[in-house]
Amino acid sequence: MGLGKASLAQIRQRPSRILLTGIAIAIATFFAAGTMLFTDTLRDEFIRSTVSVSEETDAVVDAVEEPWVLTDEQIQRVAAMPGVDQVAPSGSGVSIAIGRNNYVLRTSPVEGPLAMHTVEEGSAPGTDEVLLSRSLAEELDFAIGDQFEVVLYTEADQKTVTATLSGLVRDSPQGSYSVMTSEDTFVDWSETDGFYQLLVAGSQDEGDLVSAIQDDLGTSVLVNSGQQVRDEDMRSAARQADSIFLVLSIFVVIAMLAAAIIVASTYRILLARSRQRTAMLRCIGAHPGQIVRALLVEAVISGGLAGVSGALAAVGAGTAGLAIADLFVTATMPPLTVSVPSLLLCVLAAVLLSVVAAVFPAIKGARIPPVAAMSSAPLADSESRVGRLRTTLGVLLLLGALGLLALGLMMGTNEGQLFVLAVMASGVLLFGAVLAAGPLLVRIMTRLVERPAGAAGGIAGRLAARNTGRAPRRSATTASVFALGVTLVSAVLVGLSSMQAGADEQLRASMPADAMVSDFSNQEEVDGLLDQQLVDDLAAAPGVSAVTPLWETPLDVDYGTDVVEEWVSSVDVPAIPNLTRNIASGDFSEWGQGSVALYQRVADDHGLSVGDTVTVGAEGRTVELTVQAIYRQGGTLGFVSIHPDDLRTLMPDLDPFRLLIAADEAIELDALQQALEATVPIDPNLSLFYPAEEREAFEEIIGNLRLVALGLVGITVIVAMVGVATTLSLSVVERGQEYGLLRALGLRGGRLRSMLTWEGALLGVYATVIGITLGSAYAAMVASALSDVPMMAIPWGQLGAVLVAMIAMALLAALIPARKAARSSPMQALADD
């Protein structure tokens, strides 16, 4: 009991206390609960879409012996067993092509208890009819009743059949790229001897049914219960959802830590304000433990309320979000999975967070000597001294950070994982250093800016700089959390830009031309689909300026030290400028007969450098080649690349594997695509690639990733904003008398407002400059370490936007306290706290 009543009364009287200490935690909990809801929903959706047999499926019979199929007789026997309602064979794994794209042909029941997919529109497939998922039909531009050609690959060769679209099924990750047909058509098209799997639904006990079938059919089959199969599917689906949750939880933890730091700082300020009160309680006989406990009661209430409201808000937002998405997205949205234990866990985390944040300030606050209650002078907040301990700690952490960084740089890119770990640990230490030495940094910063701020903002700017430096500890804590947010944002932006740049570079290496035609038919053979005729046709196609053939074949390569059968490429490298980027040593200026170029790792592995000799041979012929260049990216050239003249000497009749097509400058991608589609024969083995398309697709992925990542780190920024707002608000309350005095001395309310605005701006600038610098530097280092080619792209524009946006955020956070300050009246100067 003790002081609990006083704590409760305090909360009842000043609910704003709970708001001050709770809002940051509420936001973090909202995020945590949102993450839980999201992954729970995702897990359920994954399970729904991953489970391969329907809920009513009782037994799954698999053939486990040569010839891996169930005989008709076996199927009939099962169907005739007592208590069996439906049996349906299930088949999959046959590769088919529609146009230039490949899909999987499957058959599975669409009616009865065994149905996994139900026909949403149209009818079940009959002979030579197929079902497609809604999105695939849209992509292929097929309507129900349309006929189209399907190329089927059987073991021996391929054949073409005409299929009719009979209906559409709901999209699901499983169904999206599969084409479903009836059992008979499946057998007919795929020329299989039977099915490897049989699904059974029955009305008797699952276990009995499973053993009855197993007993009846013997050991050539394995019978699993439907539940077993579903459980196994669910486990793998849950694992996927769990790994997503793991990634998200990193951001949740960061946001929660930020909230804890902010809330701890808030408690510290609140306790500093109630020192007199604490001293009095100590004086009349309260033990420090009782005072700590009273504050923890408050922290539990604050954390609990914050947790509950955060969790409820997350449920509300999730429901609303799905409802809105349902309106705009064609696919049906899954229902929100609300797991009460998960939400309770979030609330518990909020309470814990609040308690942890409160406990150290509470212990420190309770340590006040009781005699302080006697002094009639108002107690000064004694935080203005920057402890030597903090400075030492800051320096130590800084040294640690630099040490780890140096270690990482020394290890270099060879130790990719370790390097990233070292750099990240270094970043964490550096943040610790900023946190520890923050008060000192803020001091220095305010001293530096006092003059310029005074020049720009007059008395308001000057006072703002002084005020910020006057309580350096709380200013620094808030600013550090803000800086953490900005660091994350900058790191995301720089990281993704570098990733984009790296991907572009890789794309240039692997798809060096404007378009490419590749032949994926049997590559071991000399004769391919890319004959001279096609080369000539393509060269003559509108918009095409050049066609360069590329060969690829396994050859015996004698590196001098050992002989290896290696895939060797051959192309007229100088004709494709993208291939001569990123050369480690040598060049392609002398590229001609007798030349060879090597991938850097290959050259390193065999200790070869420019000028050394490599012998390449095939079918008894050999050529001796001189290393002209060593390249860093093997996307097109592979491990070893020789000149086409030498390849002709070795393998005179080899057809190219790929044609690299250069387009006229003027032509649009659409027009080029049209011209090439018309020229290249439709053959599932011939693939057309457009790097521009790939780049666009990748840009879109990066763009989405950027949005998601910014959303994830944005929560930390918002928590930091709350920190700035609460800290400034508390400062305004604390300095009420002083503001009154300033007002009495003739300072207008507007000036006080701009003073607070300036304080927000100073914190914002300080945090943003630190954040952008740290975030960019670390992200650039990690990015350059992770890619083959040193790649760091600093998105100056985006970082500029971050600078502006973050300072705007700080100003926004200062809005409420500034308004409060402006309302100070000269009377407050006389008020006696």
Next chain:
Amino acid sequence: MSSTTTATGTIVAATDVSKVYGSADTQVHALRGVSLGVAESEFTAVMGPSGSGKSTLMHCMAGLDRPTSGSITIGGTEITSLRERQLTDLRRDRIGFIFQKFNLLSELTAEDNILLPFSIAGRSPDEEWLKVVIDILGIRPRLGHRPSQLSGGQQQRVAIARALATRPEVVFADEPTGNLDSSSGREVLEFLRRSTGDFGQTIVMVTHDPSAAAAADRVVLLADGRIAGELRRPSRQDVLAALDELSR
């Protein structure tokens, strides 16, 4: 650790108490060998010029601060050797405090403020006694009010009720009238007087105000960290004269 048994009737005894603040060249001798006994049921006022050590003496006697040397007993208990925990319990159970700035918890009603020591101790109050104290102080109609709804005099009366409620062996008051106008101040002093007279409450009060001191049974004068004299039942004039004497 000798526990000096004091003469019957002495509640608080300070023996040869010295207090030195700071170290080496910045030393301040706030108390220099002060010996003082506070008799049971007596209202003692401590007076003296600013910086004479009044507050320091009171803090030492009330277990809020530790003397550099010398001994202090309260009701026979030697307190200079007590641990912090024990000191806290002693203050809670055996000492009452009245502050210049009342020091009520703004979030609690007058009644809850009065009951605060019991909440802290986890005990229930003596209802009879509580009734008597509240009635004498005339704050019954105000019990449901919060400090912000009370005048300074009323707040101090609530604070006095809080100090008396636990029937402490001694009440220490630090400038209890310092923040009050003269009529409220007089009332407060009247209550303190009555509590010694009617209930035998021992009170030690530090004050600057000669009229306040004149309400006491005994006035102890301090100067430069030493006892400089003592008056019994003085009038306001006596106190003024004695102070005048001191500052000469």
